[in-house]
Amino acid sequence: MSEMWINMGPQHPMTHGLWNLRVKIDGEMILDVDPEMGYLHRGIEKISEDRHYNEVITLMDRCCYVAGLAWEHLYIIASEEALHLEAPERALYLRVLCEEFQRLASHLMWYAAFVQDIGLMSPFLYGMRDRDLILDLLQSYTGARMTYEYMRVGGVRSDLPPGFTDRTRKVLDWLNARFVEYDQLCLGSDIFHKRCDGLGILKANDCVAHGVTGPMLRSAGVPRDLRRDRPYAVYDQLEFDIAHADTADVTGRYLVRMEEMRQSLRILRQVVDWLDRHPGPVMADQLPRWLGAPYAPVGNEGYLLKRHYPKGLGFSAVEEPHGEAQAYVVNEGGEHPYRVKFRSPVFANISAARQYLIGYRVADIPPIMGSVDVCVGEVDR
Amino acid sequence: MTTPAPLLVSKPAEPLALGVDLPMVDQPAVPFIEIETLRAKEFIPAAKEALGSLIAEQGQAKVIRPVFNWAGRNSLFPLHWGLACCAIEFAAAFGARWDAERFGVVPRSSPRQCDVMIVNGTVTWKVAHKLITLYEQMPEPKWVIAMGNCATGGGPFRTAYSVVPGVDKLVPVDVYIAGCPPRPEAMLDGILELEKLIRERKE
Amino acid sequence: MQPDDVSRVLAPALGPKLLAVEPFAGMAGRVRFERGAALELFPRVRDDLGFRHLSMVGGIDWVDHREVFYVVWSDAAHQYLLLSTDVPADNPRVETASGVWPSANWHERETWELVGIEFDNHPDLRHLLTPDGYEFRPLLRSFKLHEPEELEVKTRHV
Numbered sequence: 001m002s003e004m005w006i007n008m009g010p011q012h013p014m015t016h017g018l019w020n021l022r023v024k025i026d027g028e029m030i031l032d033v034d035p036e037m038g039y040l041h042r043g044i045e046k047i048s049e050d051r052h053y054n055e056v057i058t059l060m061d062r063c064c065y066v067a068g069l070a071w072e073h074l075y076i077i078a079s080e081e082a083l084h085l086e087a088p089e090r091a092l093y094l095r096v097l098c099e100e101f102q103r104l105a106s107h108l109m110w111y112a113a114f115v116q117d118i119g120l121m122s123p124f125l126y127g128m129r130d131r132d133l134i135l136d137l138l139q140s141y142t143g144a145r146m147t148y149e150y151m152r153v154g155g156v157r158s159d160l161p162p163g164f165t166d167r168t169r170k171v172l173d174w175l176n177a178r179f180v181e182y183d184q185l186c187l188g189s190d191i192f193h194k195r196c197d198g199l200g201i202l203k204a205n206d207c208v209a210h211g212v213t214g215p216m217l218r219s220a221g222v223p224r225d226l227r228r229d230r231p232y233a234v235y236d237q238l239e240f241d242i243a244h245a246d247t248a249d250v251t252g253r254y255l256v257r258m259e260e261m262r263q264s265l266r267i268l269r270q271v272v273d274w275l276d277r278h279p280g281p282v283m284a285d286q287l288p289r290w291l292g293a294p295y296a297p298v299g300n301e302g303y304l305l306k307r308h309y310p311k312g313l314g315f316s317a318v319e320e321p322h323g324e325a326q327a328y329v330v331n332e333g334g335e336h337p338y339r340v341k342f343r344s345p346v347f348a349n350i351s352a353a354r355q356y357l358i359g360y361r362v363a364d365i366p367p368i369m370g371s372v373d374v375c376v377g378e379v380d381r
Numbered sequence: 382m383t384t385p386a387p388l389l390v391s392k393p394a395e396p397l398a399l400g401v402d403l404p405m406v407d408q409p410a411v412p413f414i415e416i417e418t419l420r421a422k423e424f425i426p427a428a429k430e431a432l433g434s435l436i437a438e439q440g441q442a443k444v445i446r447p448v449f450n451w452a453g454r455n456s457l458f459p460l461h462w463g464l465a466c467c468a469i470e471f472a473a474a475f476g477a478r479w480d481a482e483r484f485g486v487v488p489r490s491s492p493r494q495c496d497v498m499i500v501n502g503t504v505t506w507k508v509a510h511k512l513i514t515l516y517e518q519m520p521e522p523k524w525v526i527a528m529g530n531c532a533t534g535g536g537p538f539r540t541a542y543s544v545v546p547g548v549d550k551l552v553p554v555d556v557y558i559a560g561c562p563p564r565p566e567a568m569l570d571g572i573l574e575l576e577k578l579i580r581e582r583k584e
Numbered sequence: 585m586q587p588d589d590v591s592r593v594l595a596p597a598l599g600p601k602l603l604a605v606e607p608f609a610g611m612a613g614r615v616r617f618e619r620g621a622a623l624e625l626f627p628r629v630r631d632d633l634g635f636r637h638l639s640m641v642g643g644i645d646w647v648d649h650r651e652v653f654y655v656v657w658s659d660a661a662h663q664y665l666l667l668s669t670d671v672p673a674d675n676p677r678v679e680t681a682s683g684v685w686p687s688a689n690w691h692e693r694e695t696w697e698l699v700g701i702e703f704d705n706h707p708d709l710r711h712l713l714t715p716d717g718y719e720f721r722p723l724l725r726s727f728k729l730h731e732p733e734e735l736e737v738k739t740r741h742v
Binding site (some may be wrong): 540 | 714715720722727
């Protein structure tokens with residue numbers, strides 16, 4: 001018998017983060033896998049119980065560090081529901097703007113890392129360069145490149161700077177032209193097809209049984225997208241298509257993500273047009289003082305504890321770049337959330353690793369796991 | 382045809398590292414060698430001849446050390462791993478805009494090929510012994526950069542039950558970079574700070 | 585789908601073990617059930633109501649008792665449904681859902697190690713996020729966060 005278990009991780013170029021894939025191999029064949037998570041478990045759900053509602057936003061950015069704004073959006077919707085608050089319409093459009101920018105940035109980061117995994121080197125530089133253009137736009141109105149803390153319970157922190165929408169349109173046009181080149185680089189390369197076609201197949205039924213969502217599910221021919229199926233914010237007023245493929249393999253996931261980026265450009269054009277035409281407030285009136293202030297004084301027990309806020313449960317689900325994220329916020333009337341529970345899409349996608357890795361070869365692991373788009377921050381939380 | 386400018390092994394008052402213009406600290410006078418004009422086979426005898434008398438006079442460590450430091454600080458190979466958020470900025474620094482490789486910084490995937498470990502993210506107790514193992518696998522001389530607030534002191538997760546409040550509880554840290562996460566410029570600045578430390582290294 | 589539709593399907597089979605189906609904002613409802621009814625309830629929710637996708641399992645510590653909740657999704661109705669049951673704090677034990685929805689496997693491992701809820705007949709109940717042998721249940725209310733210096737005692741042993 002030449003079967004043995006090997007560790008790929010926690011420090012391995014394939015992992016893109018801290019996790020360990022234990023693989024049982026016989027020669028080159030994968031017989032069994034066992035992902036080992038938790039190397040980045042920071043206890044975000046526990047720390048949240050010790051923070052004010054607005055202070056949890058800080059943790060959300062770091063929870064999923066390639067899609068911070070999408071996670072802020074997720075948490076904000078749930079806590080607004082738990083606190084019975086509503087944000088003005090312009091704030092909702094600004095949140096959609098954030099989320100779509102974040103989807104572009106996340107997918108470009110995925111493109112840079114994934115294509116490098118299968119042996120093409122220059123797309124990494126292209127992906128990072130174009131991601132920096134998006135981050136420049138985000139930085140111009142949030143002030144940060146990655147950890148934004150932009151959304152607030154009841155609205156968003158600030159409005160757009162002058163000239164922002166014109167700059168955005170220029171970047172969108174530029175990206176639209178670049179995506180053609182991206183496809184030529186990958187789909188026109190024999191290496192790409194030899195390393196990706198027909199690998200990591202996960203059919204629709206298995207996806208549903210194992211809770212797999214996002215581009216992995218859509219590449220299996222299920223056009224399920226919460227932005228369309230269960231619209232939140234203002235997605236029901238925007239026109240876009242759901243990208244899906246039917247190959248259920250690595251190439252299918254590549255195609256889905258590329259098409260999603262094009263659809264994001266389409267959404268962003270509509271959003272910036274709307275924002276140009278409709279000025280207005282970005283923060284709800286009538287907020288409790290401790291919530292409306294951007295930085296509530298933490299030690300001021302005197303007025304923090306004298307509130308009797310109605311109890312409530314908040315649930316939200318957001319189509320994050322990796323898939324379907326959910327938040328469940330329990331408000332027991334205090335200034336801290338009583339319990340916050342998050343559902344990470346990558347958590348479920350990795351938990352199905354047995355289904356799409358067994359039977360392939362060791363050299364197929366980097367492209368397959370690359371196509372899953374692992375972000376360990378949100379898996380371990 | 383113009384002759385190429387000679388590459389110096391060591392010459393006082395001339396900066397050797399690209400972009401770092403610190404005055405040389407305690408450098409012995411080393412004879413000038415035109416490497417470009419020598420073949421590789423001839424280089425070592427020529428260097429021996431030029432340095433030999435000096436080494437006999439001042440001791441080997443004092444003469445070889447600046448050359449060794451010069452070579453080391455211009456080819457820092459960090460360990461290629463990503464712990465958390467800072468790893469994304471770490472990757473961005475190797476992208477087209479910042480291009481960290483112009484400082485000779487090339488991430489390597491094996492700790493045995495590395496001389497600097499950039500701790501780019503939150504360190505948890507679960508990964509702590511793996512981090513120490515990786516550090517011990519790196520050959521001497523080796524350095525550690527704590528990148529970002531989490532690696533420096535726990536950052537926003539300082540009170541969490543699973544987080545090491547600062548990687549200096551586990552391994553000795555040479556350079557701390559503030560920021561949550563630090564921008565790629567800040568990371569490059571940290572690497573240049575480390576180059577200063579290496580330049581002044583004696584033993 | 586409304587809470588009434590849910591209870592119309594579930595009530596005949598479960599009888600008094602189905603405590604209530606409450607309305608819940610943005611969802612088809614919140615199903616409260618006795619923990620002994622888990623194995624009868626889950627297949628019915630999946631097959632009769634069409635909630636084929638289990639999204640998450642979590643636990644809440646209410647000090648005097650603990651709550652386990654399940655979020656499921658129906659592709660036909662485009663809706664979520666929340667299932668919730670109470671377990672006593674001194675015997676926090678419930679039947680696993682991983683036989684019905686395989687995706688419950690990891691979520692239950694996480695709930696077990698963080699909230700301390702035992703899942704009977706779970707195929708693989710081991711530590712997922714915390715290190716092997718970690719004996720604390722961090723998401724219980726009795727587990728307090730401290731400054732790191734005091735905390736090292738609690739975490740360092742692994």
